[in-house]
Amino acid sequence: MADPWDGDPRLPVFFGDAWPAVEAFHAFLADEGELRGLVGPREVARLWERHLLNSAAVVPFLPEDGLIVDVGSGAGLPGVVIAAMRPRAQVMLVEPMERRVTWLLDVVERTGLANVEVRRARAQELDGAVVADVVTARAVASLDKLYRWTTPLVRQGGSVLAMKGARAEEELAAAAGVMRSLGLVDGRVHEVTTIAGTEPTRVVSAVRGRGARVR
Structure with missing residues (x-):
């Protein structure tokens, strides 16, 4: 089954130099x-909308440079x-599974992206080794768990951006206590539409407060 977005002239316009x-x-x-x-086999026919355009929804919340x-x-x-x-940012892809790390290295070679580092690790293992401007995550864990794993990796004033489904508001509310304990502030759910006709993507943002200490 073909992806209905294949050949859509709006795609190269939307992605611009990244196309x-x-x-x-x-x-x-x-x-x-x-x-x-x-x-999965059903995903091949909907890679553009469900995965690539969905992923692009987080980009407006990212800095032009720094470590992501x-x-x-x-x-x-x-x-x-x-x-x-x-392209001006340094992007670290963190993945614990060896076969996925191998895939990511192949992707970097295939795409020619020069600003990518692939690191085989769990997020928790990078505490003290990484200071990021932003941490991103898509379909990784519930927000309370995700915040415990990722907040230590973010500089003060930096942010955690999580891509979530329809229950994003509920998850954010449920994670309020964890956020307070970690010094995360300004939790918000943003609904983002990349190209007209696509389903909105929910991006949950939170900022590591200045002076906050991770416990």
């Missing part, structure tokens, strides 16, 4: 993603899309 890398990433996912266990750490990168979503759309 060659994003298009190469899409082609690699379509060709080998299912075979290598990165995406994507935890639980898996197939490279959203990390590879971020790296393509934020």
Whole structure:
């Protein structure tokens, strides 16, 4: 089954200078993603809207440069899309599973992205080793767990951006106590539409307060 977005002229316009890398990433996912266990068989026909455009929804909340750490990168979503759309930033893709790390290294080679580092680790293992401007995560864990794992990796004044589903508001409310204990402030849910006709993506943002100490 073909992806209805294939060949849509709005895609290269939307991605702009990132288009060659994003298009190469899409082609690699379509060709080998299912075979290598990165995406399910039903996902191949909806890679653009459900995965690549969905991943791009987080980009407006990111700085142009600095260190962006994507935890639980898996197939490279959203990390590879971020790296393509934020070429001046350094993007670290953090993934604990060896076969996925191998895939991510292959993606970097295939796309030619020069601003990507692939690190085999769990987020918790990088405490003290990484100071990021932003940490991103997509479909990794509930917000309370995610915040415990990722807040130590973010500089004071930096942010954690989590891509969530329809229950984002509920998750954010449930994580309020954890946020207070970690010094995370200004938790918000943003609904983002990338191209007209796509389903909105929910991006949950939180900021590590200045002077906060992770306990």
